[in-house]
Structure formats: C-alpha cells, structure tokens
Amino acid sequence: MLDVCESCRESVPRHVVLCPHCGASCPYPNVRSTMSVEEQHALSARYERAFQSGELAGYAPKLHKFDVATQASVAVLSITLEKLQNLLAGQAIITFLRQVDSASRLPKADEFEAARPGIEESLFPHYAREINYAALSLDGVGVRHYGPYSLVLKTAMIELRSSMLDENSVLFFRRHHVAAGSSGPPGLPERLAKQE
Ligand SMILES: [Zn+2]
Numbered sequence: 727m728l729d730v731c732e733s734c735r736e737s738v739p740r741h742v743v744l745c746p747h748c749g750a751s752c753p754y755p756n757v758r759s760t761m762s763v764e765e766q767h768a769l770s771a772r773y774e775r776a777f778q779s780g781e782l783a784g785y786a787p788k789l790h791k792f793d794v795a796t797q798a799s800v801a802v803l804s805i806t807l808e809k810l811q812n813l814l815a816g817q818a819i820i821t822f823l824r825q826v827d828s829a830s831r832l833p834k835a836d837e838f839e840a841a842r843p844g845i846e847e848s849l850f851p852h853y854a855r856e857i858n859y860a861a862l863s864l865d866g867v868g869v870r871h872y873g874p875y876s877l878v879l880k881t882a883m884i885e886l887r888s889s890m891l892d893e894n895s896v897l898f899f900r901r902h903h904v905a906a907g908s909s910g911p912p913g914l915p916e917r918l919a920k921q922e
Pocket of ligand 1: 731732733734735736745746747748749750
C-alpha cells in the first residue's frame with residue numbers, strides 16, 4: 727500500500743512527505759511512484775528484454791560489463807561557474823520551476839523549456855517544484871550542456887529521495903506520445919537505488 731501511512735494506516739496523498747493525519751514521514755513521492763507492483767514488473771521485463779536482445783546481437787559480454795560498471799555510477803550535477811560561485815557563497819540549489827516562478831531565471835524561448843512545466847508536473851504531480859535533475863555518470867563528468875563544472879552528489883545524501891528516467895523527460899514524452907497529465911508507460915521511471 728504505497729499511499730498508506732505506515733504509522734497511523736490512514737491514506738495519504740501521493741505528493742506529501744509528511745502524513746497529514748499524524749505527521750509521520752512518508753517515503754518521497756517520486757520514489758513511492760516507482761514502487762508499485764506494475765512499475766516493478768514492467769521495469770524487470772524491460773531489463774530482461776534488453777539482455778535477451780543484447781545476447782541475440784552478440785553483445786552479451788559488453789552488456790554485462792556495462793551492467794557491472796553502472797553499479798559504481800554517480801549522480802552528477804553540471805553547473806556554470808556563476809552558479810558554482812553562488813553555491814560556494816551559501817546559496818542553495820534551486821529547481822528550474824522555482825527559478826522561473828521567482829523571476830530569477832528567464833526561460834529560453836525554445837520548445838524544450840516551453841514544454842518543461844507541463845511535463846514536469848505530469849511526471850511529479852503537485853511536487854514538481856521540489857525536483858532537481860542530475861545525470862548518472864560512470865566517470866564523474868556530467869552533461870556539459872548545462873555547464874562545464876561537475877558536482878558529484880554523495881549517494882548517501884540522495885538515495886532516499888532519488889528516482890531515475892532513462893532519457894531527457896521532454897524527449898521521453900515525445901517518444902512515447904504521452905499526453906500532459908499522464909505519467910507515461912510503467913517501468914521507465916525507476917528508483918535510483920534500484921541499481922544496487
Ligand atoms: Zn499517519
């Protein structure tokens with residue numbers, strides 16, 4: 727029962743991290759969303775299909791090597807020098823939607839940033855403003871498009887509240903023809919700790 731408080735057994739909305747009835751902590755909503763039986767079965771099926779396909783194509787040794795390497799991957803946040811200086815001066819990391827809300831960031835006039843608010847809210851309904859994005863990396867280097875400096879996030883500090891998409895969320899929505907308000911096919915967002 728994903729949306730039942732483990733303390734008082736009352737039902738809780740998916741987007742909250744504190745039970746509105748007794749105040750107990752609930753698992754983070756993005757993580758809770760990956761824990762349903764449907765999501766877990768779909769994810770396992772995708773994983774099996776990938777290996778079967780790799781074996782048929784003769785890539786099994788490389789695929790197994792990659793699978794092992796991903797166990798040591800780290801989440802990396804890429805930022806600009808200006809943002810790095812702000813962090814060192816004590817500023818917190820602020821999510822894209824909160825930056826736009828506060829007018830501290832002007833969204834780019836491109837189709838990606840125009841689509842982001844609707845897509846983020848569909849993936850993380852009523853808590854999208856809490857979501858920061860990083861990239862999983864094998865070598866500690868992030869996605870340079872977002873800045874030349876790579877911050878490696880300590881796994882112990884993020885593993886209880888992290889989930890994973892296997893591609894850019896805008897491209898993900900386009901590829902699966904997901905309508906706004908729907909989160910798309912199961913088994914694609916997964917808990918980051920699943921890689922353990
Ligand atoms: Zn409760």
